[in-house]
Amino acid sequence: MPNRIEHRPDPSRKDVRRWRRYLANERAEGETYRLLAAKRGGEEHDILIKLADSERRHEEHWVNKLGPLAEKKVRPDFETQVLSFFAKHFGSVFVLALMQNFEARTPYAEDPDATDQMEADERVHEEVVRSLATRSRARMSGTFRAAVFGANDGLVSNLALVLGVGATGVSSAVVLTTGIAGLLAGALSMAAGEYVSVSSQKELLNASTPNPDTNNKLPALDVNENELALVYRARGMSEAEAKQKATITLKTARRGTQPVPVDHHGAQPSDHEELGTPMGAAASSFMFFAIGALIPVLPWIFGLEGLIAVVVAAVIVGFALLLTGGIVGVLSGATPWKRALRQLLIGYGAAAVTYVLGLAFGGVVA
Known part of the structure; x- marks a missing residue:
């Protein structure tokens, strides 16, 4: 990770204090992601672990900058400590929302001792956490x-x-x-x-959701007429796209593995759980x-x-x-x-x- 400016061999006390605080924050954030991952399974668990690993790389950057001075440990920022507390005791969308807000306020954009990659990482972390939080927001x-x-x-x-x-x-x-x-x-x-x-x-x-029983009738459709194309045209597809999709859907249906008719964006009907x-x-x-x-x-x-x-x-x-x-x-x-x-x-x-x-x-x- 190249630095934006040349390495300064003799950092000031102010630099050292700032780097130590960054290091403490990165360690606390990584631990927060690991705590959240422990309370989740499947894909969300893997994503949170990846985020924790990224924070570890940021830790290494500040350790290398500090050298022997990294041995002295300091407390992370108050907000970071709050995140850790909530992650230990709650592990809910509330913590993810806090993390999203925290990642959005990364100080690395203005700090010459951070790298462009670290700033980019934090911006991407914000979007990842936003997506994870969105799942829970929809459910609640x-x-x-x-x-x-x-x-x-x-x-x-x-x-x-x-x-x-x-x-x-x-x-x-x-x-x-x-x-x-x-x-x-x-x-x-x-x-x-x-x-x-x-x-x-x-x-x-529900009145706008496709009827799943229609699936069972697809194999009986006239291949030459293929009125299923009208369904896709009514959902916004062009005539050519609708005919192509209908042909593929009918072929799949005749093999006994027909998919649920979906809208033109490919989204499956949902139970509208966000309501x-x-x-x-x-x-x-x-x-x-x-x-x-x-x-x-x-x-x-x-x-x-x-x-x-x-x-x-x-x-x-x-x-x-x-x-x-x-x-x-x-x-x-x-x-x-x-x-x-x-x-x-x-x-x-x-x-x-x-x-x-x-x-x-x-x-x-x-």
């Missing part, structure tokens, strides 16, 4: 979407509700009753909506909305009143919004703090509007 996206939307809707809507009602000057008992009613009504509404939404999406997608199940989405939405909606009501449940209750509710909901926003950011491969801040601003914006309206309405009534 339906239920996860319902959970995140449910929790955030519960936090924002019930905070806005109790603040708006509380600002009118009603008693704490009325605010609490309103909050509990909002929790139950919202959770039931979200669950029903998710059930109908996921059911409808599945029905629409989740209607009951799973409904249950997830109900539970997380209820949890989210309970948080703004906690100050009144524990007997707080007036402005103190409002401030406490706003603070604890703010922390919850930051948490859910950060989780969404991590799992989507985006910058966590930006997503967290977005969630916080949206939630506080809605609550502020209803609180001001409550004050205005309370003043009019008074």
Whole structure:
């Protein structure tokens, strides 16, 4: 791996500290990939092991740069330590998403002591991890979407509700009753909506999925007419491509090894697992909305009143919004703090509007 600049025989203390940190990070990242590989099988296990081997090559680069100075071990960056912790205790898509984010922020692009190959490796690692994470994201996206939307809707809507009602000057008992009613009504509404939404999406997608029973009839088709070509033309193929594919498919079918009719991209019909199940989405939405909606009501449940209750509710909901926003950011491969801040601003914006309206309405009534 050629260096971008000539080797410096007498590195500065700053260089040594930086190289040692790189070395510690590479060792920790390699160990993280091996921990993840141990919790997976088949192709994913092999891919993660290959990534760990690549990190080992990067380790060797920094060991060679440091020479005897590599004997002193330092701690990796805090973020790298967090990755290792999650890999040991969870080993889920959450860790892969963190790794994707981490690989995207490689410092090697700007460091003259790294090599072009090392920078390219890190960029490719990002894409590999992104692809691995995508598999898990697809499996969890339906239920996860319902959970995140449910929790955030519960936090924002019930905070806005109790603040708006509380600002009118009603008693704490009325605010609490309103909050509990909002929790139950919202959770039931979200669950029903998710059930109908996921059911409808599945029905629409299933209506577009090829009927597998058609396979059994392929050998009986007229070879001269070959109407199977019309299927492929309807899916977007040109007439020549459709005839060629239909001819091959019929020949294969007559040998008794016919494939499932596929679309023009060659994709097999799926069970649309990324949508989740209607009951799973409904249950997830109900539970997380209820949890989210309970948080703004906690100050009144524990007997707080007036402005103190409002401030406490706003603070604890703010922390919850930051948490859910950060989780969404991590799992989507985006910058966590930006997503967290977005969630916080949206939630506080809605609550502020209803609180001001409550004050205005309370003043009019008074």
